[in-house]
Amino acid sequence: MLSRRSFLQISAAGTAALSAGGFTSAADASLNPAPFSAKLGWKIGPQIYSFNKFPFDEAVKKVQACNVNSFELYSGQKLSKDINVAVGPALLKPENKDALKRFKDLLAETGTHIHAIGVCPADRAHFDFAAAFGLSVLNAEPGFDKIAEVSKLADEYKIRVGLHNHPKPSIYWNPDIVLEHLKDASSRVGACCDTGHWLRSGLCPIESLKKLKGKVVSFHIKDLKKTGEGKYDADCPLGQGEVGIAALLKEAAAQKIHAPFSIEFEAAWNNNVPQVAESVQYFESIAKELSSSGESAAKVRLKNFRSRLRKVLG
Numbered sequence: 001m002l003s004r005r006s007f008l009q010i011s012a013a014g015t016a017a018l019s020a021g022g023f024t025s026a027a028d029a030s031l032n033p034a035p036f037s038a039k040l041g042w043k044i045g046p047q048i049y050s051f052n053k054f055p056f057d058e059a060v061k062k063v064q065a066c067n068v069n070s071f072e073l074y075s076g077q078k079l080s081k082d083i084n085v086a087v088g089p090a091l092l093k094p095e096n097k098d099a100l101k102r103f104k105d106l107l108a109e110t111g112t113h114i115h116a117i118g119v120c121p122a123d124r125a126h127f128d129f130a131a132a133f134g135l136s137v138l139n140a141e142p143g144f145d146k147i148a149e150v151s152k153l154a155d156e157y158k159i160r161v162g163l164h165n166h167p168k169p170s171i172y173w174n175p176d177i178v179l180e181h182l183k184d185a186s187s188r189v190g191a192c193c194d195t196g197h198w199l200r201s202g203l204c205p206i207e208s209l210k211k212l213k214g215k216v217v218s219f220h221i222k223d224l225k226k227t228g229e230g231k232y233d234a235d236c237p238l239g240q241g242e243v244g245i246a247a248l249l250k251e252a253a254a255q256k257i258h259a260p261f262s263i264e265f266e267a268a269w270n271n272n273v274p275q276v277a278e279s280v281q282y283f284e285s286i287a288k289e290l291s292s293s294g295e296s297a298a299k300v301r302l303k304n305f306r307s308r309l310r311k312v313l314g
Contacts, residue, residue, distance in 0.1 A: 033067050034280065036287035041258030043115040044283050045070040046265070046276050047220060048077065053269045055080045056087045056103070060110050066277040070115040072139070072220075072262035075126065079103060088117070089125035092132060115260040116218055118192065119164045122150045127157045137218045137260055139164045139192040141172060144181055151186035162192025162217035168201040175203075175211040182215055190215040195243045196222035196264070199232045205243050209251050216252075219261040221245070221283075235267040238279035239286075246286050253290045 032038040045068040051059035057080040063071045075088025085091065085099040092100065107113060118139025120126050130138050139162040142150050154161045163181070165172045172178050178191050191212045197220075198205045209216070223241035225234045238245045252259075263279045265272045 033069055034284045034287070036284055036291045037261075039291040040253055040287055041256075042252075042287065043070050043260040044068060044280060044287075045072070045112075045115060045260075045262065047072040047074065047118075047262035049074045050263070050265045050272060050276055052077060057106055060106050060112055062273050062276075063112055064110045065273050066280050068280055069112050070260070071112060072116040072118060072260065073114045075117060075120050075129070088120070089129045092125075092129060116162075116262060118162070118218075118220075118262075119166075122146070122153065122161055124153060127153050127159060130159050131157050136160060137162060139218055139220070141166065141170070144171065147181055147185050147189070151189055154186050154188035159188070160217045161189045163189065164192040164220065165194050165197050165201075167197045173197070173201045175208045178212065179215065190217035192218045192220060194220040194222070194264075195245070195248060196220075196224045196232075196235070199224050199243055206247050206251055209248060209255075213255050216255070216257050216259060218259050219252075220264050221261045222264045222266070223279075235265050235275075237265075237275045237282065238263065239282040245282070249283070249286045250290060 034042075034044045037044045046063055046066060048056070048059050048063060048071045051062045052074070054062070055078045059077065060071070073087060075090075076086050079085045079087055079091075079099055079102065083099050083102060085096050087103060090096060090099075091103055114133055114135055116137040116139055117126065117130055117135055118137075120138065120140055122138060122140035122142045126138060126140075129135075137160050140150070141164050150161055153159075163172050163178050165175075165178070167173055172181075175191065182189060182191075193209060193212065193216055195205045198208045221238065223236050223238045223243045223245055224232045225236050225241045226232055227234045232242060234241075261283065263276055263283070265275050265279065268275060
């Protein structure tokens with residue numbers, strides 16, 4: 001029979017194993033402005049393309065104003081009004097070392113970091129940039145004939161690639177097409193799920209996500225309402241449209257997807273920080289509900305574990 005000391009040691013180990021579940025510690029979560037998203041293994045922030053009417057030095061301050069500390073970069077945005085260098089691979093050129101320093105300083109000044117880059121060419125230059133900044137995700141739309149090449153780069157750099165779906169008739173508009181071209185790809189290559197573009201293509205977002213189970217790398221998350229012409233093409237804050245954001249996040253949690261979620265708001269271009277900030281708040285409120293229910297389930301499993309252990313101990 002096990003001693004009480006051994007029982008307590010095993011019980012403590014069980015507690016750690018059951019409570020971990022991919023969650024961060026409370027201390028880690030407290031450092032994140034979206035702690036409930038962090039508990040679920042999610043990074044939430046804007047795709048900075050939402051602020052593409054502004055140079056990067058202004059756009060990154062808009063990220064900060066949305067009460068988040070991470071974002072998805074898109075290469076091509078001018079660094080500032082005075083520095084005509086595009087953020088992305090061009091920053092790594094020796095002649096742009098001053099621009100690179102300014103870019104790094106802006107990240108430090110705003111307390112922000114990049115959680116992905118896209119939609120971009122999945123070429124070596126972009127992998128070099130991603131590696132230089134410690135990025136784990138690169139979102140792209142390579143041609144079907146480039147999948148093998150992209151797979152080799154993904155494995156070489158140990159960086160995941162999400163195949164992004166622009167609306168029909170773009171090449172990856174349907175998850176069935178994505179799955180077909182992932183059959184022979186590296187396990188590091190998967191799907192970047194654009195929720196609004198699924199709806200624009202006449203697809204059900206939740207069913208599309210279910211099809212891609214086990215293959216999801218990242219999200220471009222947006223919500224849409226119908227326009228006056230009856231098309232799903234009017235951007236709105238998350239939770240106010242027809243995508244079904246709450247149900248979609250519930251499915252993502254059920255699949256135990258750990259990924260960056262990049263909010264896109266492609267409207268009110270000159271003043272859309274309020275809508276993006278509102279979307280962040282809604283996203284975090286759903287994450288809070290989901291993480292709380294997940295913690296309750298973990299407590300039930302822990303109770304059952306201890307009950308079984310006591311029976312073994314007699």
